């Protein structure tokens with residue numbers, strides 16, 4: 001169930017309209033750059049790429065635009081052991097593989113292993129989401 005870039009951009013436009021915030025060229029460019037990646041880019045990478053199309057865009061603007069996309073549930077943050085958050089435009093639940101050597105993040109296609117919040121019973125907590133990070137060495141780093 002993939003949604004086209006155009007459809008997703010119109011979801012962002014709807015969100016901005018509802019919130020009364022402008023759908024700026026910068027917001028749009030940030031979203032387009034995230035959507036163009038399958039490899040879970042860092043905010044810094046998105047910033048660098050937005051510079052190529054809108055060189056006046058500040059780092060703070062890019063970071064705020066990413067926050068907006070996360071709030072709009074159009075992009076998700078992935079915790080990364082390197083402490084640099086990665087961004088993922090795939091909103092369907094899925095698991096990740098992380099390389100301890102080069103830091104690359106890939107989607108784990110094996111979705112049979114998805115766990116749901118109902119699989120956990122943590123006293124006094126309401127569990128909303130479960131993600132698994134598998135850490136190891138990617139095919140390149142294994143040499």
Ligand SMILES: [Zn+2]
Pocket residue numbers: 099100101102103104137138139140141
């Ligand atoms: Zn690697």
Ligand SMILES: [Zn+2]
Pocket residue numbers: 040088090094095096106107
């Ligand atoms: Zn992913």
